Amino acid sequence: MPSAVCEGLAGSELRPRRGRCGPQAARAAVPEEAAEAAAQSPKRPAPGSRPSEAACRWVLLALVTLLAFATRFYRLDQPPHVCWDETHFGKMGSYYINRTFFFDVHPPLGKMLIGLAGYLSGYDGTFMFQKPGDRYEHHNYMGMRGFCAFLGSLLIPFAYLTVLELSKSLPAALLSAALLTFDTGCLTLSQYILLDPILMFFIMAAMLSMVKYNSCADRPFSAPWWFWLSLTGINLAGAIGVKFVGLFIILHVGWNTVSDLWHLFGDLSLSLVTVGKHLTARILCLIVLPLALYTAIYAVHFAVLSQSGPGDGFFSSAFQARLSGNSLHNASIPEYLAFGSVITVKNLRMAIGYLHSHRHLYPEGIGARQQQVTTYLHKDYNNLWIIKKQNTDSDPLDPSFPVEFVRHGDIIRLEHKETSRNLHSHYHEAPLTRKHYQVTGYGINGTGDSNDFWRIEVINRKFGNRIKVLRSRIRFIHLVTGCVLGSSGKVLPKWGWEQLEVTCTPYLKETLNSIWNVEDHINPKLPNISLDVLQPSFPEILLESHMVMIRGNNGLKPKDNEFTSKPWHWPINYQGLRFSGINDTDFRVYLLGNPMVWWLNLLSIALYLLSGSVIAVAVQRGAHLPGEVEGLAQVLLRGGGQLLLGWALHYFPFFLMGRVLYFHHYFPAMLFSSMLTGILWDTLLRLCACGLAASSLASRVHMGGVLSLLLGTAYSFYLFHPLAYGMVGPLAQDPQSPMAGLRWLESWDF
Amino acid sequence: MLGFLQRPVVVTADVNLNVVALTAVGLLSRLWRLAYPRAVVFDEVYYGQYISFYMKRVFFLDGSGPPFGHMLLALGGYLGGFDGNFLWNRIGAEYSSNVPVWSLRLLPALAGALSVPMAYQILWELRFSHCAAMGAALLMLIENALITQARLMLLESLLIFFNLLAVLSYLKFSNSQKHRPFSPSWWLWLTLTGVACSCAVGIKYMGIFTYLLVLGVAAVHTWHLIGDQALSNVCVLCHVLARAVALLVVPAVTYLLFFYVHLTLLCRSGPHDQIMSSAFQASLEGGLARITQGQPLEVAYGSQVTLKSASGKPVPCWLHSHPSTYPLSYENGRGSSHQQQVTCYPFKDVNNWWIVKDPGRHQLEVSNPPRPVRHGDVVQLVHGMTSRLLNTHDVAAPLNPHAQEVSCYIDYNISMPAQSLWRLDIANRESDAEIWKTILSEVRLVHLNTSAILKLSGAHLPDWGFRQLEVVGEKLSRGYHESAVWTVEEHRYGRSQEQRERELELHSPTHVDVSRNLSFMARFSELQPPSRPRCQAPVNPMETGSAAPWSRCALRRADWSPWGRPPAGAWLPDGLWLLQWRMLTVRSDDSEHKYSSTPLDWVTLDTNIAYWLHPRTSAQIHLLGNVVIWASAGLATALYVLLFCWYLLCRRRRVCELPEDSWLRWVLAGALCAGGWAANYFPFFLMEKTLFLYHYLPALTFQILLLPVVLQHIGEHLCRSQLHRSLFGALVVAWYSAACHVFNMLRPLTYGDKSLSPSDLQALRWKESWDILIRKH
Secondary structure, three states: OOHHHHHHHHHHHHOHHHHHHHHHHHHHHHHHHHHHHHHHHOOOOOOOOOHHHHHHHHHHHHHHHHHHHHHHHHOOOOOOOOOHHHHHHHHHHHHHHHHHHHOOOOHHHHHHHHHHHHOOOOOOOOOOOOOOOEOOOOOHHHHHHHHHHHHHHHHHHHHHHHHHHHHOOOHHHHHHHHHHHHHHHHHHHOOOOOOHHHHHHHHHHHHHHHHHHHHOOOOOOOHHHHHHHHHHHHHHHHHHHHOOOOHHHHHHHHHHHHHHHHHHHHHHOOOOOHHHHHHHHHHHHHHHHHHHHHHHHHHHHHOOOOOOOHHHOOHHHHHHHHEEOOOOOOOEOOEEEEEEOOOEEOOOOOOEEEEEEEEEEEOOOOOOOOEEEEEEEOOOOOOEEEEEOOOOOOOOOOOOOOOOOOOOOOEEEEOOOOOOOOEEEEEEOOOOOOOOOEEEEEOOEEEOHHHHHHEEOOOOOOOOOOOOOOOEEEEEEEEOOOEEEEEEEEEHHHHHHOOOOOOOEOOOOOOHHHHHHEEEEEOOOOOEHHHHOOOOOOOHHHHHHHHHHHHHHHHHOOOOOOOOOOHHHHHOOOOOOOEEEEOOOOOEEEEOOHHHHHHHHHHHHHHHHHHHHHHHHHHOOOOOOOOHHHHHHHHHHHHHHHHHHHHHHHHHHHHHHOOOOOHHHHHHHHHHOOOOHHHHHHHHHHHHHHHOOHHHHHHHHHHHHHHHHHHHHHHHHHHHHHHHHOOOOOOOOOOOOOOOOHHOOOOOOO | OHHHOOOOOOOOOOOOOOHHHHHHHHHHHHHOOOOOOOOOOOHHHHHHHHHHHHHHOOOOOOOOOOOHHHHHHHHHHHHOOOOOOOOOOOOEEEEEOOOOHHHHHHHHHHHHHHHHHHHHHHHHHOOOHHHHHHHHHHHHHOOOHHHHOOOOOOOOHHHHHHHHHHHHHHHHHHHHHHOOOOOOOHHHHHHHHHHHHHHHHOOOOHHHHHHHHHHHHHHHHHHHHHHHHOOOHHHHHHHHHHHHHHHHHHHHHHHHHHHHHHHOOOOOOOOHHHOOOOOHHHHOOOHHHHHHHOOOOEEEOOOOEEEEOOOOOOOEEEEEEEEEEEOOOOOOOOOOOOEEEEEOOOOOOHHHEEEEOOOOOOOOOOOOOOOEEHHHHHHHHOOOOOEEEEEEEEEOOOOOOEEEEEEEOOOOOOOOOOOOOOOEEOOOOOOOEEOOOOOOOOOEEEOOOOEEEEEEEEEEOOHHHHOOOOEEEEEEOOOOHHHEEEEEEEEEEEOOOOOOHHHHHHOOOOOOOOOHOOOOHHHHHHOOOOOOOOOOOOOOHHHOOOOOOOOOHHHHHHOOOOOOOOOOOOOHHHHHHHHHHHHHHHHOOOOOOOOOOOOHHOOOOOOOOOEOOOOOOOOOEEOOOOOHHHHHHHHHHHHHHHHHHHHHHHHOOOOOOOHHHHHHHHHHHHHHHHHHHHHHHHHHHHHOOOOOOOHHHHHHHHHHHHHHHHHHHHHHHOOOHHHHHHHHHHHHHHHHHHHHHHHHHHHHHHHHOOOOOOHHHHHOOOOOOOOOOOOOO
């Protein structure tokens, strides 16, 4: 390894300096200058002229890739039990194999790929993945882990190529690749069945293809240009298809594209038609193509998951009718609600359930002592209600009466079928939400008082004034107090059997908590129709699943008194995540960045900001930099700027997020910051070397610096590798432990 | 120097009668019948209570914003001689005769009135025509929502005033940049920009948006300045430094000053004491200070202490134990140690007393001289009433099974030995030999055997634990966490060795005769004439040994230890940071409100807020905007953005006919006005708190400023012929008359002075979503 490094360094030093700026830097400059530069310099360093250097690049790339695979696949089978979030994503992979429907807050591509990898490697989907620590026994889990490790290993050659493209400097590329290879955090995260290696793979691939297509900018509409442009689009779809965090790389590419178009637009030598062509090409490849792919992912997702499973409850009744095995599948019920129908009413907000009542009274001191009304998640006879006219007690099911449909604005009573009490509300405080009114069951055998009257309202009346089962969204307005029937989603204490509170809210805003739909519907006088007619179309399914995902994401709020990871913890490597094992006899894996790498990254960001602003101010003041320094400054400002933007886009938005955050959310940003470190140190060392007159000394300073950084990271990896590859024995708090001396921060608990 | 001897002194007054006239009508519109209605209107009920607190000098904490706005409102009360005696509990309640309604509402109304001429000035400084400037001011004048908000005791008009002031003074500054840099007026406007920004932030956190905008514009201008190679490096450096000081340092200092004043003014204990630290509470007059005065400062072996959890969540509480034991097995079948319960109890109780014991000795009284406990010492904690030792062991805690149970050890003679040694870890120590101090030291108790930390889990125990809070031992030493930190609140040196005597001692109050411990200065100031407000008597700083002119209350604060040693560090900066931190972290529960709205409702004015309804007639006040202005301001913004993009593209292709100077003017006006609108509007989409229509008013103000900018631009550059221009002028006049007409129609709802008939009210309900109150009978 060291000999190859030296060769690489030497090779890179021999190259003409001009090539390093690259056509990209030249293009971005003022048009006149660009033209001049293009005229003077050959378009790119001709590959044939330096065969030794090209060969050196490939050898190094092969070496880097080999090392990456070696580190990622080493002891991949350890530990042979479920670690951390494998319990989720492994389980979801199994769901794809078993084709049962589930719900997750992330888009489906990542889990689909895991499922596919498992399927291809002969895993049969029978393992339960119940909780971390469960042994895999005879189940084949290596296919899924191997797939993730494969994608995780590819990050390193990608980083190498990206940095090489941005800086045209082998040492910088090598340094970036080494930082990632020797980072224990990246390594740990790549070795398990998780979404992160897949997400990072797509992010890095998108970045690489974007950089590649940028450097094809001098040959627009050529085959490689199209190839890299559409590959960028594909990777963007992949990134957003795995996690919504992929949005940040989309923003990054979007920003790059807009500034690119802006330069093209300002280039007066191009006609507007050409600029239009450029614009269309980008719209096609970066908007239309990813959108199509993203939709396709969902199409596959819904096609594969055709059987009822644990995710049903999160979706609307109409959606559930699609799933075989669900009670609504292939069912047939009357289409429109009529008086006398027996119905169940479901709240539109997920995880609230059906309107429910039972033969228990509200306890003393909580509103009026009348029968409880709650919502209940499960199907039950107590969820059945009879819909009646407000003031006639005649049996509407009497065949002599004509069928009368319930319409928007009708005044109704809802009688609880099992207890014959009416849904009732009055000016008493609700049990938990003090500003709302209490809802009770009242009356004997269906005879109550005027507080039992509700006006039924259909929202936005897409299906006309009548009420269509499953599809119509309805509200119940209490006639006397003018409040709206809703569920607060709060859990009642023991007296309420820990069901959810139902209230009548005086605030008339339309929120999902106060919107209901009719699910079961029994009316012997009406003809049944098959529910298949009511099945939502694909765009509707797509929209609904996104709404559910967004709500799910927003629902991941940190609980009070729970210790959560804060974004400012991450870059300083403040605290890791326990992947497996707690006690000293367990096989312990701890996700923690290699502190040397991470702190170097942190320092580099500060240094970058400093040197970047010094150069920018110097340029703004009109200082004339010598040619070499000028080139290096361009690399630093443009190449480094791209990476800094990537880091910022993948890091700062987390400060605005209200959901629960974890340490591993930082890793995409960490990739960018490692690449930035590579470019920064290489450039700084070169600048130092420029400052030194004697050329032999200059190259030695540069080489020595890069080498010591490489060796330093490698040594720190040697120190910290047990974190990733697993440790057994005493905890690090114990002075006996081999890791005792490495617990540099109190907050690391490995 | 003596120039006036040669030449006569000439004062040239340059009075812009436009501005004078605008100020006059502004004052008229905002001050007319200001004291009407003589009743609490909407959020006055909220701000009023804080004014009362200021008047009574009671400490409070308003989590919704910094104190400067409240202080300005209180200034109105102070000028009107308000004594603070009014019960702010209900919107619509009639003010009693001691409430100076007029002067309480005066400052916001003045701010609102002055915004009108300021709009004129801003447009003028943006180099637009007098006509456009007049237009902007006249639009501000007839905007119903701004009038309503300014005529009441609310903060928005003050915020808008300072926002506009910041923008105006920045413009004045940047206009004087070319001709007279570093002149007095240059400095004045620059500093005023910074001060106005921090005033805006000091009124509501929302002010930070305008501050950031001004900073952004200043940064761009500075960047151009750096690129100006006609200036020397030193000169550029001076410019940059001057801006950094005026726009960064001055606002920060001013902002801190608000808190300084706030803390200096409010020196009595009040309802919000509990969320602050014990050390802070001890500094308040009549609060904890009453108890803690005369307590020994240093905790020694044998000290009797109460330990308060530093975490206020869910409620502030003290470490507690009582003779009941943990149930043998819990509901879910897990077993317990069946030893004595240790909980956290939110009320003062004799069972909160613990005695600090040296593990090596048996004595429970303080030796003479007292042996202080230091950081790192190992102690035992003896529960005062039951004499049992605080203990934890490898048994799962009742509600958090991953943590250890904490108990008071009962020897059941089974193989479960006492593990009652705790190492003292002072979290805020300055040296490693720091002495454990009452109130000041934040300590963690680390269990010696298991290295678990004594921690409040925050969960409520079931009935067997009397619904007190669970205390656990948690093994993870994850940095600083408030729930694992305890402070000694009440403290005295134990004197009795016998259990019976000790119980008596514990029951007796710690309260010591306060006056005995007062220093000379304190007694001296108590002899001051009583007419002087007690807290304002200045004290000679030399005599108290502190550098700032503490108020008399502050002196008492510094004086509560019997050894006359002030608490470590100055209390004020500590209190200041703590206060700021608490304000940012106190979470207001996002309760739903009848009139709350979403940012999307604001642009189209789909919502209103009913502020007040006359108790008998149907006269009412609503926050309701001038529909014509809102609609046209929205349109103007959209038009601006479109035109801006169009010009940008044209210039890029070098096909634009817009002259360079009008382009620059257009960009700067857009950056400030459209930018001000965007900066004050879009962040609300990210906020999770309850939002109301009045949150939109600062953004609206900027939008109104943009309107004449766009109109003048259309008139100058897009109307090609004279005919077009005259036509356009006529249209503008017609449009403005329409706005006036709408203002006039909505006037009864703005001033609330006229009781309209139900049919008139119904006719005013132009939008389905407007909630106008109509009496049924």
